[in-house]
Amino acid sequence: MQILSLAWKSLRNRIFTVALTVTVIALSVTLLLGVERIRQEARNSFTNTVSGTDLIVGARSSRTTLLLASIFHIGNMENNISWASFEEFSEHPQVSWAIPLSLGDSHKGYRVLGTSGEYFQHFQYGQGRFLQFADGRNFTNDKEVVLGAEAAQKLNYKLGDKIVVSHGTGDMSFHDHADKPFVVVGILAATGTPVDRTLHVDLGGIEAIHEKEKQAETGHDPLAALLSIDDHHGEAAHHTDDENHHGETVRHAIGKNHLGNEPEQITAFLLGLKSRGAALGLQRAISTYGGEPLTAAMPGVTLQEIWQAIGVAENALLAVAILVVVVGLFCLLAVLMTSLNERRREMAILRSVGARPRHLFTLMVGEATWVTLLGTASGVALLQILILFGQPLIASHFGLYLQAGGINGTQLILIVMVCLCGALIGLVPGYRVYRNSLADGMTVRL
């Protein structure tokens, strides 16, 4: 097109303003696509925190609480469930596998999860990905621990290191089970899920670290027992500022009747079914279970529910990004409109050599389109560069694994929308020039 090459040459003549406008649009497009990318990645990483699990079962509570506590390790379950319930449902004919989960202990701020070997066999995240060992192996007895990737890295643990688990979940250890150290036998590969920040031990290990506790508590005031055990942190304040923890301790003590490694209570369990279709029926069966009040949550559905609640913030973020693009396009409009007056003579000359008003109209729309295309292309390129160089930082700080390249459908739609809006912006000065050129004819009144 003759006119588009004219528009291009005209832009080149005003390189400075044009470059500024292109930059503004590029930055706004980078922001928009970046926000969209992070939004999707956050949603993916969130909703893919657990997959392949059909039901999560815990004590009667809201499904959200159950899922947050058992998978994200956010908050605590108010009640535990009995081992008997776990055994009952893990032997249900529809159940293919079952993973017990026991939470409540921590190590230097990282949650300790008591579970079984099934965990490493059946737990899935992302699109059906299984846990993998970066180093070492699964635990084979109750004195071994498998570390999540981030926990291992941040705490700088290697295979063979001995670690001590403390009861309670706060940053400060309430009482270290110093006499029951665990040996690091495995380190998991990074998953971008809470697994990375978790220490995995055998259920028996959890029980074992509470043995001493139980013995100490027998026949004593529980609080006094706690104080006497906690050699390193003698201040009572440590205990009293966590009522829940205190309660849990008591529960552990009460529930314990024998010294075997089989636990009396667990926090929750995960079920994998033989057929997905059985999930609803089993969910109902669990809810109405006579043994104790239970809740069963379908992770996919519950994750979506939680995300929808968080999604408001996510949409607000996207709205802000869209507004920034709108501001960028208005910058383009302002630049084009202010250039019109100084270009009136140019327009008149073009008219005199035969350009019709529609040519001038096309010229303006063409210029706007060129600037938007350039800006958008630069924005996309900038984003890729940022992801390429910022990826390790984003991954380590936010657990988001962004990948350069690959523009998906939504982003493509956004890009096309921005370009269309840019062309539409050109209609305004285009119309103005069209009117001017009809009124001015070929005489330039300045």
Added chain:
Amino acid sequence: MKHPGNLMPPKITSKTVAQLKDVRFRWNRRQAEALNIPSLTVAPGEQLFIAGPSGSGKSTLLSLLAGVITPQCGEVNLLGQRLDNLSGAERDQFRADHIGFIFQQFNLIPYLSTVDNVTLPCRFSHIRRKRAEQAGGSLNGEALRLLQHLELDDQEMQSRSVMELSVGQQQRVASARALIGSPELLIADEPTSALDSDMRSNFLELLFAECRERSTTLIFVSHDKSLQPRFSRALSMAEINRPSQAAVVPMKGKS
């Protein structure tokens, strides 16, 4: 106006290049008539000089001839075509195909090269593009040939930005642009006012030579009567235009 595909578009041969009959024009209803031209005829190949002080309606007359504006009543014939019967878009196309313009100054597009400035009309007129390609072998060839005729053949000068050229050189580039594709009519509005007298006569000679070579009719408007003897015919605005000083009578018709 439709043009036959790839064939060389023939020049329109008409007994008159321009013919105005009983043309009356006013800018708007509240103003007095700007133009009242009982009759004006321009013959093919003529070099017509129209003299008149500023404000005498020269520019309005040129706008009428170019079809930029249409009269409230009367006929404007250009190359046998009634301009006042054409739509705005058709008049635009007609003008692009058949009329070249040279203005007093500031004629060139700053962001285009000398050659691109010269070939500019061919971007908007198929007819002129065809003619230029036929005459010069190629569009750029024709532009260079014209520049050479107008004594602008210095390679270095052609590669320079048009804004670095002198006023006289710029005016010659503008003339080459008006002449490319051999339009039937060349309208020049005070093209020599910005030139000093030596350059002025030199410029006129080159312009006349080019017009003769391609039998282009020239309508040249200026307030400078000293140029008058060089033209084949001269008229003054006072002879052409007889605006009625009578009270303004509301008129029907196109506005």
